[in-house]
Amino acid sequence: MSVIDCDYLPTDKVKIPAELALLIIRKAAAMAATFEEQVLDQLTKDARRGLLLGSEPRRVIREMRL
Structure with a gap:
């Protein structure tokens, strides 16, 4: 049996009511x-902490991947 033809994959479509x-x-x-x-x-808390610890804003931006 291949990975694609597995018994556990659902074959019946179930219609979900709009509500x-x-x-x-x-x-x-x-x-x-x-x-x-x-x-x-x-994120705001982390940025404030970095700035309070003396980090440059550019470093905070880089470290937070903003």
């Missing part, structure tokens, strides 16, 4: 917004 799809999209958007805020807070 469920919309709820999934809304939940994903909310989760992404929360994650974005957390990342922004962490």
Whole structure:
């Protein structure tokens, strides 16, 4: 049996109702917004720490890969 012809790959298509799809999209958007805020807070905190320790702004930019 080749890797492509495996029994565990689903062959049946399942139609997701529009209402469920919309709820999934809304939940994903909310989760992404929360994650974005957390990342922004962490990056800001890291940048401030670097600057307070005396690093040059260019070095902070490079180290944070901005």
